[in-house]
Amino acid sequence: MAIEVITLRIYPRGKPIRKLPGDIRIAPNALAHELYDALSRKSGYSVHRFRITKGSNGSLIPNGSETIYDTGLRNESVIHVKDLGPQIGWRTVFIIEYLGPLITPALFLYVLRPYIYFNFDKPLPEPSYLQVLTAILLTLHFVKREFETVFVHRFSSVTMPARNIIKNSAHYWILAGLNIAYWVFRPDPSAMMQEPNPFFLYAGLALFVGGELGNLNTHLVLRDLRRPGSTERGIPRGIGFGLVTCPNYMFEVISWLGIYLVTGLNWSVLLFTVVGVVQMMSWAKKKENRYRKEFGERYKQKRYFMLPGIF
Missing domain, CATH: 3.10.20.90 (Phosphatidylinositol 3-kinase Catalytic Subunit; Chain A, domain 1)
Structure with missing residues (x-):
């Protein structure tokens, strides 16, 4: 030159x-x-x-x-x-998103219980075994999310417009936080105050543990595909990647199905799960298209993007 x-x-x-x-x-x-x-x-x-x-x-x-x-x-x-x-860091965005549903279970179950359910007969019964267990599962799920945000994820984009933080957080704070907590922790028989169904309970716990561990493993695989400080990616391989494009989404659904069973098929958990599935389906399809474009013939194209045999 x-x-x-x-x-x-x-x-x-x-x-x-x-x-x-x-x-x-x-x-x-x-x-x-x-x-x-x-x-x-x-x-x-x-x-x-x-x-x-x-x-x-x-x-x-x-x-x-x-x-x-x-x-x-x-x-x-x-x-x-x-x-x-004005911009805000993606890591900060995720921390804020997950903070709402992380603290909501304990607040609804103990601290705010007499104020939220003030119109129920007094004295309010103590939280049931299933309610306490569900609160633990929800807390563990979002503690894991926060841990991954701080120590595992490497972000291809550094920031996003700060004005989007409210929109991004609404899904978790409202649907996963307020919606689930209010209906699951209600002090009446229809809200898990009865004896648990053994099949739902143990099957749900198994799905939750398997989904959480599979999801964490997928995130570790994806992290190791990108060098620190780099946005370049390799082709992901490992548990679940032979079945679908995004096994992290697949395991996420499995985990929430576990919570759904533990709660005795509570509709508020199903609502959050369905809304999440619809969004993840869109992301998974885009990621498959990006892999095909980015890696070409080196990439083994997937028939299913997120759920084997379904999508």
């Missing part, structure tokens, strides 16, 4: 960006993340708020290790810079 430094013309896309320069000079062999860093310094915005695309075709310039020259940018090329707004 004969030109040691090139000039890129900068145009904001969407709302104006304060202090964004009209152009920037950069070496063709500089890395793309250096372009993001330079614009961050000049504008005072975090690099995670930027989406930079080529003016020629609108393609994304990733914030990574590809060189400016390899992205196709040349002297006097135009780039569009969009402000994505």
